[in-house]
Each structure stands twice: as C-alpha cells, then as structure tokens.
Amino acid sequence: MSNIVLQPNSSGTGSITIATPNTNTDRTLNIPDVAGNLVTTGDTGTVSGTMLAGGHGGFKSMQVFTSTGTYTKPTGIKTIKVIATGGGGGGYSGSPTRNSGGGGGAGATCIKVIDVTSISSISVTIGAGGAGGTGDSYNNASGGSTSFGSHCTAGGGERGFREDQKTGTLGVGGIPTGGNINIHGGMGGTGSGGTVADEPAGSGVGGASYWGGAGTNGNNTLAAVDTTAYGAGGSGADHNGSTSGAAGAGKAGIVVVEEYA
Numbered sequence: 001m002s003n004i005v006l007q008p009n010s011s012g013t014g015s016i017t018i019a020t021p022n023t024n025t026d027r028t029l030n031i032p033d034v035a036g037n038l039v040t041t042g043d044t045g046t047v048s049g050t051m052l053a054g055g056h057g058g059f060k061s062m063q064v065f066t067s068t069g070t071y072t073k074p075t076g077i078k079t080i081k082v083i084a085t086g087g088g089g090g091g092y093s094g095s096p097t098r099n100s101g102g103g104g105g106a107g108a109t110c111i112k113v114i115d116v117t118s119i120s121s122i123s124v125t126i127g128a129g130g131a132g133g134t135g136d137s138y139n140n141a142s143g144g145s146t147s148f149g150s151h152c153t154a155g156g157g158e159r160g161f162r163e164d165q166k167t168g169t170l171g172v173g174g175i176p177t178g179g180n181i182n183i184h185g186g187m188g189g190t191g192s193g194g195t196v197a198d199e200p201a202g203s204g205v206g207g208a209s210y211w212g213g214a215g216t217n218g219n220n221t222l223a224a225v226d227t228t229a230y231g232a233g234g235s236g237a238d239h240n241g242s243t244s245g246a247a248g249a250g251k252a253g254i255v256v257v258e259e260y261a
Contacts, residue, residue, distance in 0.1 A: 088250025110179025
C-alpha cells in the first residue's frame with residue numbers, strides 16, 4: 001500500500017494523507033466540477049436537511065377516505081398512489097313469479113400515481129352504496145361514483161334486476177377512467193326461477209370489487225347479508241309468491257392515498 005500526502009499548510013503542519021489500496025490496478029477518483037465540501041464519516045455539520053431532501057425517499061404515510069372530503073398533502077411528500085373504488089349497486093328482492101332477484105354490480109377501481117410537488121390539496125368524492133330492494137319493485141339503487149379530483153373516477157355498480165327484465169346496464173359493474181390501472185367492477189349474479197310462484201330459486205350474488213366479494217343472498221323470510229367489502233354489490237333475495245326477503249345493499253366506495261417522499 002502506498003500513500004499520497006497533500007501539501008501541508010503554510011506553517012508546515014496539518015498534512016493530509018490518503019491511503020491507496022494494496023493493488024496493482026489503477027484507481028481513478030473523480031471530483032465534481034463544483035465548489036463544495038468533502039464529507040467524512042466523522043462530519044456532523046456539512047450535510048443539511050435540505051441536501052437530504054433533494055432525493056426521493058420511500059413510503060412515508062397513508063390517508064384513507066370513506067366519506068367525501070379533501071386530501072391535504074403533508075410536508076415533504078412528492079408522489080402519491082391513489083386507489084379509488086366506486087360504490088356497489090343494491091340487489092333486487094324477487095318477484096311472485098320469477099322468484100329471485102339479481103345481485104348488484106360492484107364499483108370500479110382505478111389506481112393512479114400522481115406527482116404532487118406542485119399540488120397542496122385535492123377534492124375527494126366517495127360514492128354511496130346502493131340500497132337493496134324490497135318487494136317486487138325497482139326500489140333498489142345503483143352505487144355512486146368515487147373520484148379523486150380530476151385525476152381519476154371509479155364508477156358505481158348498477159342495481160340488480162328482476163330475472164325476466166334484464167335490460168341495459170342493470171347488474172353491470174362500474175366503469176373506471178383516468179387510472180394507470182383501471183379495474184371494472186364485478187357483475188352481479190342473475191336471479192332465477194320459472195314463470196309460476198314458489199319455484200325453487202337461488203337469487204343472484206352481488207358483484208365482487210377490488211376489496212372483496214358480496215354478502216350472502218336472502219330468501220323469502222331472511223334478508224340478504226350486506227357486504228363489508230368496499231364497493232361490492234348487494235346480493236338478491238327470494239319471493240315465494242306471497243312474501244319476499246329484503247335484498248342486500250351495496251357497500252360504499254373508498255379512496256386510499258399512499259404517500260411517498
């Protein structure tokens with residue numbers, strides 16, 4: 001091993017010795033063409049917090065929205081990942097002749113990474129879950145849309161339908177827009193039964209969302225069990241020709257914001 005000794009100061013003291021590796025291979029030390037200080041392991045005063053903040057760190061924190069509000073960026077956050085899910089549609093309760101109702105569609109999910117260096121706050125809208133139906137009536141409701149400002153929107157799932165009246169978008173899952181990843185909501189299951197009262201039937205289960213599946217379906221005396229998975233659709237119920245159980249409600253949407261420095 002050889003040493004390189006730098007010129008001492010004018011008093012002849014305080015020389016700096018750089019030890020070179022014990023190898024025959026040439027080594028090159030590149031010095032940036034800028035003014036500054038060399039930093040050593042014993043230096044406690046040269047590196048400032050501002051200098052460290054110039055780089056990007058990892059995951060720092062998270063905010064979760066289950067109701068409409070405003071996202072406010074914490075200090076030091078530069079990038080966020082948003083997961084937004086729309087509300088699920090409610091199930092249909094059944095009819096005297098068609099017996100069982102269909103399940104509601106699930107809300108869509110969009111996932112987006114956003115540079116927020118020049119953003120301080122963003123409005124958040126959470127889509128409501130659709131009510132489940134009662135009796136032989138379209139009093140069930142579709143789920144609402146969830147949005148994160150103008151960056152992405154996750155549509156709500158459509159309400160479930162009577163088995164013989166499948167038209168348009170009834171029972172269809174929500175549609176997402178604006179995400180880096182766009183996931184459509186799962187479709188609600190179709191009701192069943194024949195054309196006379198009290199035929200054996202199995203009502204349709206609600207559609208599954210990004211967060212999980214629907215609750216169990218109901219019969220003519222027991223209501224369907226509401227789902228606990230954000231954005232999932234409500235399941236249908238059954239009608240025995242004289243009475244029907246209540247269909248399940250869809251679950252409201254959610255927005256999750258992961259924050260990175």
